[in-house]
Amino acid sequence: MQNSPISTLMIDSRRFLVKRDDLINPYLAGNKYRKLYTLLKTPPKKLKKIISYGGTQSNAMLAIAAMCKRKAWEFIYYSKPISETQKLSQLGNYYRAISLGMRHIEVEYSLYRNFIASLRVSIDADTFIIEQGGAVKEAKKGLDVLAQEIREENLDIKSLATPSGTGTTALFLALALPEHKVYTTPCVGDVRYLKTQMQALHELPENLIILEPKKKYHFAKPYPEFYVMYKKLLDAGIEFDLLYSPAMWEALLSQTKEEILYIHSGGVSGNESMLQRYLAIDARKSNL
Known part of the structure; x- marks a missing residue:
């Protein structure tokens, strides 16, 4: 580019x-493009899955979804529960990320912090975890x-x-x-x-x-x-x-x-x- x-x-x-x-x-613009630069340069066959988490209005979430679509990587995104209104909306980052193939999993409020902390416990070599907001x-x-x-x-x-x-x-x-x-x-x-x-x-x-x-x-x-x-x-x-x-x-x-x-x-x-x-x-x- x-x-x-x-x-x-x-x-x-x-x-x-x-x-x-x-x-x-x-979609892959701004600081999200800069943060994901290394992964964008990573050969598609080197990874199979990307995991991230955070808010469902996130710009990082959408950028990761676009990257994974381009690389043919599975993308799993965890968040706290969201409203039915947002799930049904056809506007915004969440809708676009889902359209790009993101798999969204909701985690109950009381379990969320411990669940996120445990994500790295059983990670394999084909999976990469991106911290909330791309803080890696x-x-x-x-x-x-x-x-x-x-x-x-x-x-x-x-x-x-x-x-x-x-x-x-x-x-x-x-x-x-x-x-x-x-x-x-x-x-x-x-x-x-x-x-x-x-x-x-x-x-x-x-x-x-x-x-x-x-x-x-x-x-x-x-x-x-x-x-x-x-x-x-x-x-x-x-x-x-x-x-x-x-x-x-x-x-x-x-x-x-x-x-x-x-x-x-x-x-x-x-x-x-x-x-x-x-x-x-x-x-x-x-x-x-």
Whole structure:
């Protein structure tokens, strides 16, 4: 695949550059493409099955499903129980992942944590487990490739930004580009949780700067301020995801001043179902 292009974005009278990883592939885009880079380069015959787990709005889930479809690997995804409404919906990441061949297994709330912890007990050589959100050490190779692409651009910018769930992308990007500041912010949980997730993979480098969000955010929960920021960015010319990007942009606009290269983390395929939820909230408000 060719290097992803770079766009200019003007917002609040500030100029940002955006590394358009969202344009790499409809499903295998953004930081999920970078995290799965090593597996994408793995010969199909080397593995037979991929196992992962997490939320069913996950962009990583859809990206893994697309990869497994391409490689003809079985894909099993575990989650806590989901609603019948989501199972029947023909919108969003869950629907698309199922359409690509994902086998979804629900685990009861009371058993979930212990079940996930036991997944590696009986794993065989033909199976690979991808931690929630793609938080695996194998992701480093894909972020090294991204770092090389950024260097090849010869940009006069020394600050980068990317939002964090597990923090894998921000961590490995900071390690690969020690000459740059790498901003991130926790979009799931708080700063302490984010640091714990990243430290499970590597010691935190000094050039990784974690910006404190306004509040603790819960994954896939609608927030009015996220919707406002989404529309503001869309009006400026680029669509970003509704799950992570709004929190990162709010932190950048309120806590930084320099010119920044924003790494677009993709995930806009999930906007379809999230926008339906925001529209439903607006409809309820208008009926009050």
